[in-house]
Amino acid sequence: MRIIKRKAGMAASILGISALVLSGCGAAPEASTSSSSAPTVDYTACMVSDEGGFDDKSFNQASYEGLVKAQTDLGVKINKAESNSATDMKPNIESMVSAGCDIVATAGFNIGDATLEAAKKYPEVNFAIVDYGYKTLPANLRSLSYNTDEAAFLAGYSAAAYSKTGKVGTFGGAEIPTVTIFMEGFLQGVNHFNEVKNKDVKVVGWGSSKSFVNDFTDTVKARQISDNLLADGVDVIMPVAGPLGQTAVDAVNESASTTDAVVWVDTDGFDYAKNGKDAVLTSVIKEMGKTVEESIEMGLNDKFKSEAYVGTLSNGGVSLSPFHNFADKVPADLQSEVDALKQDIIDGKIKMSAAK
Amino acid sequence: MTSTIKKHNTTLGTRLRGSFFLVSLLAIVLSLIVGGLLIAVTDEETAKAAKYLFAAPGDTLSAAWKAAAGAYAAMFRGAIFNYQAESFTGMIKPITETLTMATPLITAALGVALAFRAGLFNIGAQGQLIIGAVLAGYIGFTLNLPWPLHILLVVLAAALGGALWGGIVGLLKARTGAHEVIVTIMLNYVAVYLLAFLLSTPMMQRPGSNDPVSQIIHDSAKYPLIFGPDFRVHFGLILGLLATWGVWWLLERSTLGFELKAVGANPSASRTAGINTTRVTILAMVLAGALAGMAGASQVSGTEHFVVGGVAASIGFDAITVALLGRSRPLGVLVAALLFGAFRAGGVAMQTQTGTPIDIVLVVQSLIVLFIAAPPLVRSIFGMNARKARAAAADDSKNTTPTPPSGTVTSGSTL
Numbered sequence: 001m002r003i004i005k006r007k008a009g010m011a012a013s014i015l016g017i018s019a020l021v022l023s024g025c026g027a028a029p030e031a032s033t034s035s036s037s038a039p040t041v042d043y044t045a046c047m048v049s050d051e052g053g054f055d056d057k058s059f060n061q062a063s064y065e066g067l068v069k070a071q072t073d074l075g076v077k078i079n080k081a082e083s084n085s086a087t088d089m090k091p092n093i094e095s096m097v098s099a100g101c102d103i104v105a106t107a108g109f110n111i112g113d114a115t116l117e118a119a120k121k122y123p124e125v126n127f128a129i130v131d132y133g134y135k136t137l138p139a140n141l142r143s144l145s146y147n148t149d150e151a152a153f154l155a156g157y158s159a160a161a162y163s164k165t166g167k168v169g170t171f172g173g174a175e176i177p178t179v180t181i182f183m184e185g186f187l188q189g190v191n192h193f194n195e196v197k198n199k200d201v202k203v204v205g206w207g208s209s210k211s212f213v214n215d216f217t218d219t220v221k222a223r224q225i226s227d228n229l230l231a232d233g234v235d236v237i238m239p240v241a242g243p244l245g246q247t248a249v250d251a252v253n254e255s256a257s258t259t260d261a262v263v264w265v266d267t268d269g270f271d272y273a274k275n276g277k278d279a280v281l282t283s284v285i286k287e288m289g290k291t292v293e294e295s296i297e298m299g300l301n302d303k304f305k306s307e308a309y310v311g312t313l314s315n316g317g318v319s320l321s322p323f324h325n326f327a328d329k330v331p332a333d334l335q336s337e338v339d340a341l342k343q344d345i346i347d348g349k350i351k352m353s354a355a356k
Numbered sequence: 357m358t359s360t361i362k363k364h365n366t367t368l369g370t371r372l373r374g375s376f377f378l379v380s381l382l383a384i385v386l387s388l389i390v391g392g393l394l395i396a397v398t399d400e401e402t403a404k405a406a407k408y409l410f411a412a413p414g415d416t417l418s419a420a421w422k423a424a425a426g427a428y429a430a431m432f433r434g435a436i437f438n439y440q441a442e443s444f445t446g447m448i449k450p451i452t453e454t455l456t457m458a459t460p461l462i463t464a465a466l467g468v469a470l471a472f473r474a475g476l477f478n479i480g481a482q483g484q485l486i487i488g489a490v491l492a493g494y495i496g497f498t499l500n501l502p503w504p505l506h507i508l509l510v511v512l513a514a515a516l517g518g519a520l521w522g523g524i525v526g527l528l529k530a531r532t533g534a535h536e537v538i539v540t541i542m543l544n545y546v547a548v549y550l551l552a553f554l555l556s557t558p559m560m561q562r563p564g565s566n567d568p569v570s571q572i573i574h575d576s577a578k579y580p581l582i583f584g585p586d587f588r589v590h591f592g593l594i595l596g597l598l599a600t601w602g603v604w605w606l607l608e609r610s611t612l613g614f615e616l617k618a619v620g621a622n623p624s625a626s627r628t629a630g631i632n633t634t635r636v637t638i639l640a641m642v643l644a645g646a647l648a649g650m651a652g653a654s655q656v657s658g659t660e661h662f663v664v665g666g667v668a669a670s671i672g673f674d675a676i677t678v679a680l681l682g683r684s685r686p687l688g689v690l691v692a693a694l695l696f697g698a699f700r701a702g703g704v705a706m707q708t709q710t711g712t713p714i715d716i717v718l719v720v721q722s723l724i725v726l727f728i729a730a731p732p733l734v735r736s737i738f739g740m741n742a743r744k745a746r747a748a749a750a751d752d753s754k755n756t757t758p759t760p761p762s763g764t765v766t767s768g769s770t771l
Contacts, residue, residue: 085669
């Protein structure tokens, strides 16, 4: 037995070494004169992240994807700098400006003041910030925020309609406005469903109770919260916690009940969540990448508009994803009801009350 | 007779110190080499060239060299002198950035070092710094006072806040025997969450905003910029230099410093010798906290001008590393803080100009400490056989006649 094992080990190592050797055996590419496929323009779009980094599965990543998309679509050059801490943000922005960036994108309240300061100091450079707003904007700064409560309202309505147990739940990463706006919209959507259909679907985790992980990294705690919600009889969970949303998908996939589902946020969980195809009921999509790309395009075409952009259902800045694999599991009329609700919100017939 | 002994002793002393200096230097070189290898390995161009390593090995090597050399060149341009800049301001800006980044590290690390010398492993600089920053911010945006008075009050408040946070540790340690490592770690958590809570209350939160961000401090509460508005170097640096001298004076010239070191060396013996160890322990932590609190003022009044959850960055923890690297000697701490400041400033340029992940900088920093913590490793890598050296030293001492120690011999400065 031991001999076999050793032999197997030896075989494996030989295989490994030969793989290593073979991997270096490719032919050298012929020296070619540079003939890039996309016509690059002389415009550089840059991004500075906050502590979350570009792999935060949240606004930094989404905005950066907008930057990358601008690179392929518009042919602009891109550059990025990751901040490890609050002390890095100002130097990073400065460094981007001196590296010749034409537009600098940032994300979140942590970097809000640094962005404003830089915008005032360098009027010739454009700035765009995701998920933050100012009282007054200098002419070269554009703030991008999103009324995600509108789309979350539709998600809450859908979740309530889908729920078999009459209980839906949510939890957040931290109690900050960009997170709670989802939860509030979700709650209002459920309440609207109860009103219209005369039902009594309960919301756990926001409203009468609050559940938060308190950061965006503690997967163990997020998983615990998800499991507790499911044990509490909740069958639809909306995690608003960036990368921690995956833990809710895992919890739902591993739960005994086959009808449990997740409402994903920020991106379409059908594509983005791991093993999410049969777990994600729907997603509240926040088009951060698209709006960042739009800002870059504006700057590129000399049409940069300093404004407080607000993404809504009406302008497509936020949306509810299709039900995908759940299309035949939700009540038959749900899609049309949601479409009607969406129109009502766009027309102002249904108003969101301010998140508190 | 005495003169030869004195000479011998000083040379031995300098040789020891010199050898530590050499080991530190070699540790830095070594970690830069390892860091360079990592940069090369993670570089995309190098990876591309490595696919045909055997067809054209030169390509891989040159790509690897280009990646590492390019990254370090960018680091130099970001930390010391930017020879590519168009204006004089742009050229000397990097070195001023290094000074700015080093400023909070100097005082925070001095605090940690001071506690180390008293035998206290102070992990709490982060918490002390946060409390200092909170008070600096609060005084900074609530009070309306004329300029010199306001900033003075801000610094005092920050130092007092840090001193309080450190003092709790000293008191618990001295009176109840609670272990300072546990107490400081726990107080770090308390400080972090206290700050998070305060930022959600109207007391600190910016009016009209729901974000956990404090109000911006008044101009009168900001440190003056030493080299004008083009550079971020602020008056906190001067305070840091003064603090370095102050801590040196305290440790080497004052009675309290002597007691502090005695307690650090052997608390039981010091108690027997009549030193009030309770008082010394508490005072050491109070001073350490005050220094860390001043780093908080440097963050708020010097560079950030408002308080957020991440206002302390990782300064309190980097300070431990800096204190270790500086061997808890004030001048050593100063040099180590400047080195770390240079790494941080250089890392920014390295990232933006060559796309090297900033994490590499952290890896290099950590490797330095790792190598410094293991001098025999560095010595063996560089062929400095410790045993042979020791044998030579022993031979040396045999040739000189032993003499009773005299005052002049032992009172060498350890600065």
